Amino acid sequence: MAPSGSRSIKRSCQTVLYWIPVIFITIIVAWSYYAYVVQLCIESIDNIGEKIVYLLAYHVAFILFTWAYWQTIFTKPMNPMKEFHLSYSDKELLEREDRGESQQEILRRLAKDLPIYTRTMSGAIRFCDRCQLVKPDRCHHCSVCDKCILKMDHHCPWVNNCVGFSNYKFFMLFLAYSLLYCLFITATDLQYFIKFWIDGLPDSQAKFHIMFLFFAASMFSVSLASLFVYHCWLVCKNRSTLEAFRAPPFRHGADKNGFSLGLML
Ligand SMILES: [Zn+2]
Ligand SMILES: [Zn+2]
Known part of the structure; x- marks a missing residue:
């Protein structure tokens, strides 16, 4: 088959x-x-x-x-708006670069004008490989829906839907x-x-x-x-x-008002 x-x-x-x-x-x-x-x-x-x-x-x-x-x-x-998606030329540019700092440089340039304040645990721009987009704050990729979901809370099997x-x-x-x-x-x-x-x-x-x-x-x-x-x-x-x-790390460090779990960078 x-x-x-x-x-x-x-x-x-x-x-x-x-x-x-x-x-x-x-x-x-x-x-x-x-x-x-x-x-x-x-x-x-x-x-x-x-x-x-x-x-x-x-x-x-x-x-x-x-x-x-x-x-x-x-x-x-x-799902995230089209501003967060990579254009065809940006995708090609990103694919040509090796993983690591040079890719981050491209992503940082793309995210410059986007309202993004959170980063990965290592301080990098949050990027979804599957959806090919810069992740907005509080957005996560759901492996069941296979999509990035805005302010994702969890995927609930009892409603067969992402709660977000x-x-x-x-x-x-x-x-x-x-x-x-x-x-x-x-x-x-x-x-x-x-x-x-x-x-x-x-x-x-x-x-x-x-x-x-x-x-x-x-x-x-x-x-x-x-x-x-x-x-x-x-x-x-x-x-x-x-x-x-897992509290999200912010661009300028921990936000003690919103997330005071002591887990941030
Ligand atoms: Zn995604
Ligand atoms: Zn889901």
Whole structure:
């Protein structure tokens, strides 16, 4: 088989694999909808007032959560503008030079008029070989997307997308609303979960759904809460996840206000 054919098959397999976590989450959410709305509210709750209040509040949380999830998945990450890309002649010039100081000289000339303040750990201009561009500040190359992403935070397998400049707000909302969704289910399902342990519910199918719904919602609540608190901390410190692990070195040395991790040159 031709190498390009096997490469495209490999790419198609990777695309399918990357969507598996999103499909998994979608199935869990679809099941939680059925378990909460049909098995808990319609089948198990007798009080009409309670039923209506729970159903209304649940649908508000559900719509907010699915909207934020959708936006995080389908908002395209932003790539560097054309000013940062090398022109054809610059590419040729760079290729002709040996790696090292002479290449850096060319890159320094190209970056002279660009608003770039950060450098590599060795003090060189940040350059992406794959995309052939001078990297803007806070931009990183994602190996999964195979692109440079502006203010890249991390590549999230659960949304099969890079979280960065264009969708970080949606990602934060997704964490907040999914936490709200899980906490609401945990809180309202708790009394029926306890009732099941003490008295036993008459219908065994409802029993299974109510019990499993409580376990799933409470476990997701714990993991989502820790992730949400961590990202709130990052926002307060004006750091991305990548920068929290390795603070960027600046052209004029460390910026103690923005990044005071003591890791800079
Ligand atoms: Zn790149
Ligand atoms: Zn990515």
